Amino acid sequence: MTTLNSTDGSSVDSRGESNSQDSKLEFSEDEETLITRMFNLVGERWTLIAGRIPGRTAEEIKKYWTSRYSTSE
Template identity: 65%
Template sequence: MSDSKHVTTTNNAQYVSDMKREAVLEFSPEEEDIVAKMFRLVGKRWHLIAGRIPGRTAEEIEKFWTSKGSSSKVN
């Protein structure tokens, strides 16, 4: 019985850790540049932009773009 409680506590801690990691999306200056350039070329086709940045998902790209208010960079 105590084992199942431990597993639940461990899973909750992992969930909270994952949420914190997702809340802070850190992109390198090179990645930011790629996102901005690709956005100018293809718009909100996040999957195409993510395809240019190894290890990034379309969801991460979109969250990063909207969190930065980056639409103001597009001119």
């Protein structure tokens, strides 16, 4: 069951957990190595990279990469 939080309009499920996926994604060392190697080969083609890692989505790969390697100017 999802309810609407009247103070900010965000939805919260019946267990009191937010529906957003803000939890940190865990990647194995092998996955990290593969992501790095694939990125060096194909660049920001997240769907292509995710296709090489079973159970991972392009969005997960992109979030991992940007949180790990993003540089602030």
